[in-house]
Amino acid sequence: MKRNSKDSELRERARQVIPKGMYGHESVALLSEDYPQFFSRAEGAYLWDCDDNRYVDYMCAFGPNLLGYRHRGVEDAARAQAAMGDTMTGPSEAMVVLAEDLVSMIGHAAWAMFCKNGSDATSMAMVTARAYRDRRKILVAKGTYHGSAPWNTPNIKGITAEDRAHIIYFNYNDLDSTADAFRKADGDVAGVFATPFRHETFNDQYAPSAEYALGLRKLCDDADALLILDEVRTGFRLSRDCSWSVHGVQPDLSAWGKVLANGYPISALVGSEKARSAASSIYVTGSFWFSAVPMAAAIATLREIRTTDYLERIIANSTRLRAGIAAQAAAHDIPVRQTGPSQMPQILFDDDPDMRKGYFWAGFAVRSGVYLHPYHNMFFNAALTPDDIDNTLDITDRAFAELKRQLPSLPAQSNELLLQRLGR
Ligand SMILES: Cc1ncc(COP(=O)(O)O)c(C=O)c1O
Known part of the structure; x- marks a missing residue:
């Protein structure tokens, strides 16, 4: 070698x-x-x-390579779209088809919004949750990676305490600790993030108990806060739906990225009917968020996920x-x-x-x-x-x-x- x-x-x-x-x-x-x-x-x-x-x-x-690098069906779809146009003055039909596909495949989904990276999708989830009842506190499991935005990056250099002023931490898979975080927020919980299982670097991985998933759902419902499942790393590798569907738990929002277009740059925030009006009220966009090639690649990837x-x-x-x-x-x-x-x-x-x-x-x-x-x-x-x-x-x-x-x-x-x- x-x-x-x-x-x-x-x-x-x-x-x-x-x-x-x-x-x-x-x-x-x-x-x-x-x-x-x-x-x-x-x-x-x-x-x-x-x-x-x-x-x-x-x-x-x-993560992004799910079907194999340069998968033929995905590459053909991307190439066909590239021949027509990629980043244009507005989205192509592919955006609507892709949203329809996600809504048909993901149990809790009534709508989808697209962005580029997982961090965009989790940050958009945070903003949507805050807009839902005009509240501030976001509950996050201690040590969990949800991306590189200032509210969550593991490296605190260049980050101020104010960037995280409204983040409250709890212990993953620990209902008492999670309930305690709700109490600390004193009626101000906007949303709670959870990853489908615990997958932190340098550590053994583990799944939460069904009791925890169900209990977290109930805590969110009782507080009228949104449950956000971060599927960026796990998406479509555990299930063809949200991963907690095995526990009978549906989130209000789920964040997707990585595999969505088998390597083409696109991520998504998917939401239930309950969160639609909040998602309609926020301002989120990016110069490349409506590019058509990754959307065409995502449509082809989702087809493989559904049919193979x-x-x-x-x-x-x-x-x-x-x-x-x-x-x-x-x-x-x-x-x-x-x-x-x-x-x-x-x-x-x-x-x-x-x-x-x-x-x-x-x-x-x-x-x-x-x-x-x-x-x-x-x-x-x-x-x-x-x-x-x-x-x-x-x-x-x-x-x-x-x-x-x-x-x-x-x-x-x-x-x-x-x-x-x-x-x-
Ligand atoms: C669980 C989880 N959430 C969010 C992200 C951020 O995704 P991205 O790196 O695409 O911004 C990652 C990235 O590894 C992740 O594993």
């Missing part, structure tokens, strides 16, 4: 002209040298870095990978925790406080052409085949064997930023 010559050059050039060489994305600073930063192309389940190394990709662009077994295939393949890794971990006597739904797996190692085991194992896989992540949940796509899973398992087994061999002398983690992030 040719390592890093073009990548190193691009990193160096980027440092001259781009703050930190790559702003925002903490992955670059926290990952080891095993990970390339720049990519040149992607097809199906595969990704090529700028040095032309191929990877079976289990990050899927941090993409989800069942993703679940079958991801279950197989999970079982294979569990068997390997047991055989090598190196316990790992695989948490969350198999189609969005998080793999963390037992007894690994500075994550040296996890970084070694995932880094070995990356160097061998399988892009695994050491601390962020991963994502499956529908282009992965059973052969890809077999090839991946072959490499993860070698990674376990090498980890076992090197374990007694595995160097401590030296990345200062990572150690800070781990609180060490």
Whole structure:
């Protein structure tokens, strides 16, 4: 494998002209040298870095790749729309069709509004919730990522206390703590954010209890506040509807992004009838929010979601990978925790406080052409085949064997930023 010559050059050039060489994305600073930063192309389940190394990709662009990179049906739809026009003086028919599709597919949906990123959709949800009864307080689970806007970004540099003056935090999946947050708000709760399951970096993932989902719904109803489900990361990987429909819980608003157009830039806020008038009263827009190509791509993506077994295939393949890794971990006597739904797996190692085991194992896989992540949940796509899973398992087994061999002398983690992030 040719390592890093073009990548190193691009990193160096980027440092001259781009703050930190790559702003925002903490992955670059926290990952080891095993990970390339720049990519040149992607097809199906595969990704090529700028040095032309191929990877079976289990990050899927941090989510957006659901059906496989450059999926034919989606690309055809995008190309056909591009030939007619993309960003125009107003939207195309595609906006209406896309809203109709979402309304027909998502249980609680009576309307949809479109934007670009997940952060746009969650911020729009916050504004809609405040407009609903002219209230101020927004309840958010402590430590949950809902995007990079000042009210929520995990990095507080450049953010004032006033940006978060009306955010009240509670503990996820803890009804007492959530009820306490309602009490603190003293009748001023506009809305409550929830992610379908707990999926924070560096942590085991877990689902809330049905009792919690139902209890949260009731707390919102009793207070006449809006329940907002943030499906930006989970959307259409767990279900073809909102994820809490399994608990019989419908939110008032749901935020979608990432997979919506299989990689084309579009996100959405979807709402129930109850929230329509609030959504009609707010001012939200953007120069590119009405672009037609991502909408055409989204219509094609949603058609695949409705009409194919993409989800069942993703679940079958991801279950197989999970079982294979569990068997390997047991055989090598190196316990790992695989948490969350198999189609969005998080793999963390037992007894690994500075994550040296996890970084070694995932880094070995990356160097061998399988892009695994050491601390962020991963994502499956529908282009992965059973052969890809077999090839991946072959490499993860070698990674376990090498980890076992090197374990007694595995160097401590030296990345200062990572150690800070781990609180060490
Ligand atoms: C749950 C959740 N909400 C919101 C966002 C923000 O989405 P975006 O990065 O598209 O702004 C993310 C991004 O990872 C997310 O995981």
